[in-house]
Amino acid sequence: MIRTVLVDGRSPAKALARALLAEGISLCCVSSADHAFDVLLADRVDVALVDFGLPGVDGLTVCRAVRRRSEAPIVVILHRPTVAEATAALAAGADQCVAEPLAAKEFAAGIRGSLRRRTITAEPATVRLGEVEIRLAERQVRRCGREVRLTDTEFRLLAELAAVAPVAVSRSELLRRVWGLSRSADTRLLDLHVCRLRNKIEADPRRPRLLRTVRGVGYQAVPAW
Structure with a gap:
């Protein structure tokens, strides 16, 4: 059973609690941050859910x-999600953003995904893409032995692609995983960050060999060439 605490000042969210329980997730609802800290410190909680409003x-x-x-x-619940809100939440320490209205099965899958990614990145691990070394635990990237400075969002995007290389990941899935945005979000945000990543890690960004575009699908990280 996955144990969660929801910081939500509007209502006890009993319907959501019942729906998540059916998915194997227990939900403790609190109305203030102080109460949430008491729960986090006094008992073992797997995931913290925070109402953005x-x-x-x-x-x-x-x-x-x-x-x-x-x-x-940390999973943040957004009422009227925007790129600015999602970016701010992720920068503040959130692992994922979800938008209301919440569908129990999809919400439960997102909670499990956040927990799984946190567990994976907590373990020492290094992924290689050609001459690029990605140290997941240290959140460091090196190319030919030299450190490459990435923003937090750039690192998350690269890590998501590298973790499943050489499997291609769709644009909509990357927008959901990295920014917490819906399938209908503007993909230009993703394309811009991929372009920036290529400029930093590719030998020739105009002819990318590490981060490839898969036409009609999305992007693919190539572990070796």
């Missing part, structure tokens, strides 16, 4: 505070 306190503040006190994955 908390009354009286900024959801980003809650994310930062939870991240300082706990290594549990």
Whole structure:
């Protein structure tokens, strides 16, 4: 049973709790950040869920505070999701963003995914793409032995592709995993970040060999060439 705590100042969310329980996820609902910290510190919680629109306190503040006190994955619930909100939440320490209305099965899958990714990245691991070395635990990237400076979003995008290389990942799936955005989101945001990544890790960004475009699908990381 996966144990979660939901910081939501609007309602006890009993319907959501019942639906998640059917998916093997227990939900403890609290109305304030202080109460959430008590639960996190006193009991073992696998995932923290944070309402972005908390009354009286900024959801980003809650994310930062939870991240300082706990290594549990954080899933942020957005009411009217925008790229700016999702980016801010991820920068504040969230692992994933989801949009209302919440479908129990999809929400449960997202919770499991956040927990699985946190477990994987907590273990020492290195992935190689040609001459590029990606150290997942240290969140470092090196090319030919030299460190490559990436933004947090660029690193998450590269890690998502490298973790499943050489399998191609669709644009919509990358937008969901990295930014927490829906399938209908503008893919130009993704294309821009891939372009920036290529400029930093490819020997010739105009002829990419590590991050390839798969026509009609999305992008593919190539482990060796």
